[in-house]
Amino acid sequence: MTEGIVPVLDAGLQALREAARLSPDNLPLRRHLGEQLLAKGYLAEAEAEFRAALVLAPRDLDVTAGLVDAFIRQSAYGEALAALEPVLATPGYPPRMGVLAARALLGEGDLGRAAYRYYEAISRDPSVADPEVATALTIPAAGPAHPAHPANATSSAPGAPLGPVAGPDAAPAAPHAPAAAPAPAEADGAEVERSRTTFADVAGMDAVKESLRVKLLLPLQQPELFAAYGKRAGGGVLLYGPPGAGKTHLARAAAGELGAAFVSVGLADILDMYIGSSERNLRATFDLARRNRPCVLFFDEVDALAARRSDARHTHNRQIVNQFLAELDGVDADANEGVLVLAATNAPWYIDVAFRRPGRFDQLVFVPPPDLSARAAILRILCRDKPLAEMDFEAVARATEHMVGADLKGVVDRAVEVKLHESIRAGRPVPMTTMDLLAAAKAARPTAVREWMATARNYVLHSNESGAWDDLLPWIKGKW
Template identity: 70%
Template sequence: MTDEAVLNALREAARLSPENLPLRRHLADQLLASGNLSQAENEYQAALALSPGDHGIAIGLAETLVRQGKNEAALAALDPLLAMPEHPVRAGVLAAQAMLPANRMAAAHWYRYSVARDPSQADPELAHRLGIGQSSPPPPSSPSPSPAPAPAQPPSLIPTAHSPSVVPAPHAQPQAADGRYGSADVEPTAEVEHSPVTFADVAGMDTVKEALRMKLLLPTQQPELFAAYGKRAGGGVLLYGPPGAGKTHLARAAAGELGAAFVNVGLADILDMWTGSSERNLRATFAMARRNRPCVLFFDEVDALAARRSDMRQAHSRQIVNQFLAELDGVDEHANEGVLVLAATNAPWYIDSAFRRPGRFDQMVFVPPPDTVARAAMLSLMCRDKPQAKMDFDKVARATEGFVGADLKGLVDRAVEAKLHESIRAGRPIPLSTGDLMAAAKTMRPTAVREWLGTARNYVLHANESGAWDELLPWLRDLR
């Protein structure tokens, strides 16, 4: 019987007995061996549906995907296996093949780790493509050298939310002489600042300012009154709203208003490629804030550090969230006293609900697009140190509906540039006028407010069982 005849017989048997797992797997293996990759993929998928936890089937499916160049799908199939403490070695080699086109460094790491555990899985051709020296095992007659020690933990994959490509994930840190991985004494990269900005430099946002005063400013100014009610300075506030609405500026102003230290934490200050380092960086950053209390600790784009754990495929990412929650709670009830943790995000609906529990970010504050009065005040502040004629900021504010602070800053910059060209030609400073701002406004469009409100509308109307987004309702009435 020819190979094709055998395959046809197996296909017919599988059609008549679709729940027969060994038969389906055997058919998939035969199709893979014969190079019928598309059919093999379908059969492995069917077998995996019958037995979702079967490692061999998952590896077979990944191999068919890799050989078809479907590397993203292959990594998705391998991901549950690679998350295991002792993953199947063949899965690691296939992961290296799938990762090679996008990330040679991570692919080489996976290959070395896997072959160190089982030299029989060495693939000289793959090793050559990875730029690794001869990796094939020595012949049986020669003494076998001891394989290089494997890393304490395997590398892992982190799929980003914004890109389908695979990026290198945290690897195990090189082991120190004392047997530990990495250093326990981590110096935070975020720096302590003292902000010259106060609430006087923030136009509008009276409700937001009042919320911040109650959290940190007033408990410090009137400690006896607040102590009588068991309230202490500190806590957590989550600022959310459209991009460019002034959340970072507001955080700096809160620190300046109190005269507190200000620590602006970026993603690069926390996230690290080594396993465990991101958590240590978080711990060190909170420790620094506690040493400098009263302190405003500000996390921008916090959704990258506090995303919903149910959406995460990697245990490492969930551990960062867990560490963040632990730091917000503190080792005791006084641990974070005098530390106001502010966080800002454009996408609050992606943040894990555990962060909104009382004692953490228990207050969510919407930072809205500025209204006409606020826009006029903001324009006045932005122009106060510039040569200007008599200005009608109210007129410009009415012409800039939908503009946020970043848009207004761009408008003023554009008007100033035009006025500078005019002043250079005249040989003297020419005052900025209302007409200059109006001319600049005609050349600009608001950036992201309507788009952001359109996204928010979906959550307000369809995912608001808890009432968390009721504050946005008035802003959606005029949205068409």
């Protein structure tokens, strides 16, 4: 469909749209209209209907799935993943949502995470298999009787795949003999890099930066002082908070502040479908960090590697957790000296409690959504390379309360799209104004943060006997 042209809908869609206009609070009608628009290729119109339906029912999975599908078909992969984030953080989420996540991740070129999401989804419900996604991942499309599915895996041939790497919510696999793993490569996925980002590049979050500085940086910067008290350089910190709040950015800044090596570890660098390979990948990653000390070793989405063993339905998953704990402890007292282990998660309550023992991730640091001044600073950075008129970023920051960095990027992207259309018509770049950003902010909603805070509230108010979530109390009681 050509941009800028108002589509002419057929009579059936026109009737549905008129009915929705006359009955704006009719959720089933709006959802049906969105599905019909999507089916006939009116993607922007379908997105608008699903957004309106989502306002009526923020937790409606059918509406969320429709909105995500509309985003993916418009190549808005980042927005699709942001909409899926609160759903994927919920245990036992529908497998079809995992397939949608795989499609979005493929669009962003993240094959490793896409494969993980797709494997996990079809392991629980083979009927959601998507041949196009399977082909893009260079794996055969799964079905109820496919030999690659765990229930039909063969154990006679060495190296036979186990099927999907299962998370704690995956369905149990049928019994079979352990498959031999291929010879492990040495930390194939993880790479050593040098970060040029420092804490000066992180807007706001002074309390978080101070916690990281005392726990991780000062022992290396002033070793004699800490040695006098028997404290060694090293240790672990778990960063947690809503999606898009800047946890990864903070980890890079900590490495840059120290001038240390930085190793960023994703799920695709560790998880493997063969028995024993994930554990070997984990050990090789820690060995890589130890050879490059001082080093900041950063695990993103650590809840997938450190899930509660009581929730794990596969022995394989429990073995990964055990290996992770063993690597954090080290083979001897000095094994991890100079290795600063940072991890980030959106779901800290699903992490095995053994990881919070002293000497492991014994400090939990809450990374909140950015405050007013931080939002203004983030907006300045996002707009610095664009044609601008006189801008009042503080005004936009006031209009974007509860939004995180990812939400703010979405606001700027929407404003840029509007200015691009104006510039094409004018034949020259038209500067972006404060009103453009305010209009885009008015149409945006910090859905992921609200969903995350709703979940956090349950844990803070009803499952906080240990006091682990005390840092969340001011946010839950004061702002949400």
